[in-house]
Amino acid sequence: MQQGSIITDEMKEQLGVEGTPTILEVEKGHIRMMAEALGDPNPLWQDEEYAKKTRYGGIIAPPALLCNARAGTGRGVQMKSPFLRALAGGDELEYYLPVRPGDVITSVSKIAEYNEREGRRGKMLFTIIETTYKNQRGEVVATSRSTYISY
Amino acid sequence: MKKQLYYEDVEVGSEVTPLAKIATTQMLVKWAGASGDFNPLHYEDTFAANQGVGSPIVHGALKRAWLGHLMTDWIGEQGLLKRLSCQYRGMDKPRKMASMISPEEGETWWCKGTVTKKYIEDDQHIVECDIWVENGREEKTTPGTATVILPSREAKS
Numbered sequence: 280m281q282q283g284s285i286i287t288d289e290m291k292e293q294l295g296v297e298g299t300p301t302i303l304e305v306e307k308g309h310i311r312m313m314a315e316a317l318g319d320p321n322p323l324w325q326d327e328e329y330a331k332k333t334r335y336g337g338i339i340a341p342p343a344l345l346c347n348a349r350a351g352t353g354r355g356v357q358m359k360s361p362f363l364r365a366l367a368g369g370d371e372l373e374y375y376l377p378v379r380p381g382d383v384i385t386s387v388s389k390i391a392e393y394n395e396r397e398g399r400r401g402k403m404l405f406t407i408i409e410t411t412y413k414n415q416r417g418e419v420v421a422t423s424r425s426t427y428i429s430y
Numbered sequence: 431m432k433k434q435l436y437y438e439d440v441e442v443g444s445e446v447t448p449l450a451k452i453a454t455t456q457m458l459v460k461w462a463g464a465s466g467d468f469n470p471l472h473y474e475d476t477f478a479a480n481q482g483v484g485s486p487i488v489h490g491a492l493k494r495a496w497l498g499h500l501m502t503d504w505i506g507e508q509g510l511l512k513r514l515s516c517q518y519r520g521m522d523k524p525r526k527m528a529s530m531i532s533p534e535e536g537e538t539w540w541c542k543g544t545v546t547k548k549y550i551e552d553d554q555h556i557v558e559c560d561i562w563v564e565n566g567r568e569e570k571t572t573p574g575t576a577t578v579i580l581p582s583r584e585a586k587s
Contacts, residue, residue, distance in 0.1 A: 316465070
């Protein structure tokens with residue numbers, strides 16, 4: 280077993296440091312691409328006539344629009360690891376407001392936590408990244424907490 | 431338009447209407463483009479092998495997107511998805527394409543869920559669920575939870 284912690288002082292200094300904000304201008308075309316890619320034909324994501332008659336009064340984005348590279352999740356944070364292999368461990372999202380075409384979403388990520396565990400193949404590092412997504416009015420539309428595993 | 435689900439329609443133990451999905455290499459390419467995740471782990475054989483996963487695997491975020499689809503279909507347009515979480519526990523391998531539009535025979539995934547809790551808080555009718563993606567061998571590769579707010583037949587405001 281490896282001795283000592285794999286979490287260095289340099290890594291600890293990055294806790295809570297905010298990455299560069301990412302701006303996502305939400306377009307209908309992007310929403311449609313997303314819905315097609317995940318195979319979700321819900322007209323609320325695509326059909327303006329249909330969506331007008333709903334509580335939203337127009338097209339909204341599916342929940343999958345946030346928490347990915349395009350939405351800036353994890354952008355600009357200094358993720359360090361002594362390992363070469365990495366996998367996504369999980370995600371946790373809270374949704375507060377719908378995201379609509381025309382919205383300008385600014386996301387900011389930071390490293391919230393490190394955990395180390397002993398796995399079958401030795402030590403594993405869990406890095407938890409928190410991201411806040413705000414719209415053009417400064418309202419928080421969603422937050423996410425993503426776990427990355429390196430080993 | 432689909433029939434709207436109401437708070438009164440569900441009980442602890444109720445099933446979330448299951449949703450079938452087929453991951454294909456083509457779908458992974460589309461997902462990479464839509465999500466901006468161009469990690470070669472999801473489309474390059476040698477890279478995936480060197481990363482120790484054998485061959486390209488389905489993006490965790492795509493499986494999360496499927497679970498989002500599961501929930502938004504079930505709660506209907508009057509329901510609100512408040513919280514969604516999942517863990518990428520098991521790896522899934524996409525079907526290869528047999529033609530430009532159709533995949534080879536193979537695995538079908540199911541997104542499923544059950545209601546674990548229902549309660550009223552601040553006049554909101556809240557339902558919590560365990561949710562998961564199940565592979566062709568009925569293994570839960572992507573377990574998670576979701577919290578939704580449903581409309582109520584009794585509390586029309």
